[in-house]
Amino acid sequence: MIEAKNVFLRYPDGTEALKNINLRISPGNILYITGASGSGKTSLLKLFMGIEAPTKGTLNILGESISQCSSKDIQKIRTMMGPIFQDFRLIKGRTALENVLMGMRFLRFSTRSMEEMAHDALARVGLNHKVNSMVENLSWGESQRVAIARAVVRKPSLILADEPTGNLDKENAVKMLELLSSFSSDETAIIITTHATHLIEDFLDCRHIVMEAGNLMEKGWVEGV
Amino acid sequence: MKYFFKNIGYFLKEVGTILRLNPLSNLLSLVSTSLMFFILAMMIAGWWISNDVVEVIQGEAEINFYYHEDLQDEEIEELVNRVMTVDGVETALLINADEAYNRMVDILGKDAEVLKHFDDNPFNSFVEVKIDIHEIDAVISTLESIPEIENIRDNREILIRLREMGGLIKRIGLLVVVAVGVATLVAIAHIIRQGVYNNKEEINTLRLLGAPEGFIAMPFILEGLLLNLAGGLLAAVMTSFALMALYSQIQGPLPFIPMPPINGLIKGLVLMLILFSGTLGIAGSFLGLINSSKKGKIKVIKAMEQKK
Ligand SMILES: Nc1ncnc2c1ncn2[C@@H]1O[C@H](COP(=O)(O)OP(=O)(O)OP(=O)(O)O)[C@@H](O)[C@H]1O
Ligand SMILES: [Mg+2]
Numbered sequence: 001m002i003e004a005k006n007v008f009l010r011y012p013d014g015t016e017a018l019k020n021i022n023l024r025i026s027p028g029n030i031l032y033i034t035g036a037s038g039s040g041k042t043s044l045l046k047l048f049m050g051i052e053a054p055t056k057g058t059l060n061i062l063g064e065s066i067s068q069c070s071s072k073d074i075q076k077i078r079t080m081m082g083p084i085f086q087d088f089r090l091i092k093g094r095t096a097l098e099n100v101l102m103g104m105r106f107l108r109f110s111t112r113s114m115e116e117m118a119h120d121a122l123a124r125v126g127l128n129h130k131v132n133s134m135v136e137n138l139s140w141g142e143s144q145r146v147a148i149a150r151a152v153v154r155k156p157s158l159i160l161a162d163e164p165t166g167n168l169d170k171e172n173a174v175k176m177l178e179l180l181s182s183f184s185s186d187e188t189a190i191i192i193t194t195h196a197t198h199l200i201e202d203f204l205d206c207r208h209i210v211m212e213a214g215n216l217m218e219k220g221w222v223e224g225v
Numbered sequence: 226m227k228y229f230f231k232n233i234g235y236f237l238k239e240v241g242t243i244l245r246l247n248p249l250s251n252l253l254s255l256v257s258t259s260l261m262f263f264i265l266a267m268m269i270a271g272w273w274i275s276n277d278v279v280e281v282i283q284g285e286a287e288i289n290f291y292y293h294e295d296l297q298d299e300e301i302e303e304l305v306n307r308v309m310t311v312d313g314v315e316t317a318l319l320i321n322a323d324e325a326y327n328r329m330v331d332i333l334g335k336d337a338e339v340l341k342h343f344d345d346n347p348f349n350s351f352v353e354v355k356i357d358i359h360e361i362d363a364v365i366s367t368l369e370s371i372p373e374i375e376n377i378r379d380n381r382e383i384l385i386r387l388r389e390m391g392g393l394i395k396r397i398g399l400l401v402v403v404a405v406g407v408a409t410l411v412a413i414a415h416i417i418r419q420g421v422y423n424n425k426e427e428i429n430t431l432r433l434l435g436a437p438e439g440f441i442a443m444p445f446i447l448e449g450l451l452l453n454l455a456g457g458l459l460a461a462v463m464t465s466f467a468l469m470a471l472y473s474q475i476q477g478p479l480p481f482i483p484m485p486p487i488n489g490l491i492k493g494l495v496l497m498l499i500l501f502s503g504t505l506g507i508a509g510s511f512l513g514l515i516n517s518s519k520k521g522k523i524k525v526i527k528a529m530e531q532k533k
Pocket of ligand 1: 011012013015016017035036037038039040041042043044
């Protein structure tokens with residue numbers, strides 16, 4: 001699903017954000033990425049989404065080699081992903097439903113099934129009462145859940161969540177991670193970055209890697225206590 | 226295209242949102258495009274009318290000649306027949322003095338009273354010759370060489386003046402078409418670029434979600450098309466009113482000017498305005514999109530270049 005070999009990422013200003021990354025992610029994996037601020041977590045997700053291209057090494061995502069593919073191929077890969085951005089990137093002036101629909105309209109869904117799926121996704125994140133609310137009137141947590149609904153509604157092969165626990169207290173952070181894990185399946189891999197290292201230990205059956213100044217360290221499989 | 230019809234409602238709604246984000250500049254662009262299209266339509270109407278008038282007058286091109294008074298009836302008849310055989314002459318008709326008098330009475334109408342001051346009919350008989358305008362010079366020189374013909378009157382000057390005017394209007398018209406085309410294109414491209422700029426967050430998010438460029442561009446193309454079509458329609462309304470006013474001004478006091486029928490003229494202009502504004506709208510949108518997507522693509526290109 002994702003295979004990185006000796007991948008480097010250097011930003012135009014010379015920052016070496018990622019150094020010699022080797023990583024393999026298979027369908028069904030739930031992967032946690034932790035690490036200090038500035039260690040390269042978001043940069044790694046940007047590589048996976050085709051926002052940045054590796055400056056060195058080979059990166060294969062969902063069957064496409066990122067170094068060789070066209071922007072059309074990147075666009076196609078992106079339709080198979082469910083990104084949940086740190087700042088959510090919801091569109092103001094639109095309802096929660098419209099925000100969920102905006103990622104589906106150009107895919108092969110009929111109008112009717114699209115609406116049904118969007119309602120289901122919003123119900124799944126506990127927002128069936130906010131379907132027609134404007135997103136700018138939603139609380140932070142509600143906005144986050146709209147972003148999740150928009151990401152998962154497309155039945156993506158890869159769900160990418162950047163810092164979903166950032167603003168949450170411990171109890172809600174755990175709930176959030178549980179919600180995200182609930183979307184995992186044999187065909188779907190989930191990648192979550194978080195600062196909340198201590199919480200991950202509560203989760204069974206997940207993979208944990210740690211970033212440190214652009215270097216990746218595999219912590220292996222976390223066993224629940 | 227596969228997602229166009231499915232999403233037409235969504236696209237139109239997006240157009241509405243884009244327009245609402247910047248109502249003033251969209252309104253201004255609507256006003257300016259409709260004014261430009263109005264000028265264009267009036268120019269073309271002028272061209273059309275003058276062409277028509279010249280054509281009708283040219284079709285009626287005629288010259289009159291007076292013959293020596295001492296000619297006998299048979300000689301006159303023979304002269305008329307001879308003139309008819311001249312190349313470029315369509316018909317030649319003898320108008321005798323009485324008829325000439327009656328015609329003047331018709332033309333003068335109420336003022337025909339003045340003719341009563343004459344004891345005799347002041348008019349002479351003459352021959353009215355309808356000719357092919359393009360042969361006018363040859364015909365006149367042939368007629369001049371016939372000794373029985375005393376005097377020739379023609380409306381060459383008026384015709385030449387009209388033709389020149391038609392040519393001038395055509396040249397100015399062409400200039401106006403080009404100028405309006407370019408100005409509209411630039412105006413629409415600019416408004417689209419502004420729309421893209423105002424919506425760059427949304428556009429970026431759509432890109433990150435894997436929306437094809439065509440899907441992202443569609444609302445902007447529709448915006449340009451609809452804005453320009455609205456401008457074209459407004460111009461069509463203004464043009465119709467202006468032409469109706471013009472016709473009522475001209476046809477009352479100057480009924481003999483052979484103006485083309487107003488209905489056909491307006492229909493033709495409206496059709497032309499719709500086609501022209503629609504085409505320019507789409508073209509302008511593309512121009513604006515190409516212009517603004519350059520910036521968006523640079524990032525991708527840079528990222529690609531760095532690997533090498
Ligand atoms: N577009 C960019 N241009 C230049 N440097 C960048 C860019 N984006 C990130 N960086 C730098 O790359 C390094 C890694 O940044 P990144 O955003 O990946 O960290 P992070 O682990 O996500 O941090 P945080 O936990 O604070 O979100 C940082 O030093 C950052 O300043
Ligand atoms: Mg980050």
